[in-house]
Amino acid sequence: MSMKENSAIIKQGLSTLYEYASERFKDELPKARKEFDLLVPIPPVNDTEMRGRLILFSHWFLMDRAVESGKTPADIFFQKNLLNLSYQEEALYRALRISRISIYGIMDKHGRHIAADIGTDERFEFQMDEDMMLQSNGEIMTMRFITMDKSTFLLASYCTHHFSTKEIIHDRLTSVNIFDRTAFSTKVFELTALSLKSRKYTWVEPLVIYEGTARL
Secondary structure (H helix, E strand, O other): OOHHHHHHHHHHHHHHHHHHHHHHOOOOHHHHHHHHHHHOOOOOOOHHHHHHHHHHHHHHHHHOOOOEOOEOHHHHHHHHHHHHOOHHHHHHHHHHHOOEEEEEEEEEEOOEEEEEEOOOOOEEEEEOOOOOOOOOOOOEEEEEEEEEOOEEEEEEEEEEEOHHHHHHHHHHHHOOOOOOHHHHHHHHHHHHHHHHHHHHOOOOOHHHHHHOOOOO
């Protein structure tokens, strides 16, 4: 199956999952939005940033934020609908529910896209949609990947971190138990918020913002 076909399947699956979660957990949405605004407090300033924020929120709400007994909407959707899913749908929703957001160093070697998790140094090759672009080799980015049928796909790229912040990102990610999905994703979102903050206050060194030594 081509990357384009996989991309269409993933987008449709996410749409179905969000429709389900918006209806079943509609009372949770206002609360979730307030929590997200505290987690990522930098408001968007244009349509592109607004779209990116909405994607970031929807993925967090579906795959990172627990709504019942430590389970996310993606967990609950998968468990409730497992018996009615086709093989392809089961593979997709299983992949979405265990997708992992982290901060990665990205390399492009001879046309192969390689991601290295800053927190764990896990490295893997991935595929991405044609309309996605890596800004430059060696970029450090908050990203989310899913793995289906032994292939790993880039689901979303949320923001770029300045290279000078790599060490502090590593220290903060390794301070959290990687197997505690909620705690780990929360730390990633906190660091993502710092990246967005550094883009807003461009006259301040990014490392100063990440260290929290500047009053902004």
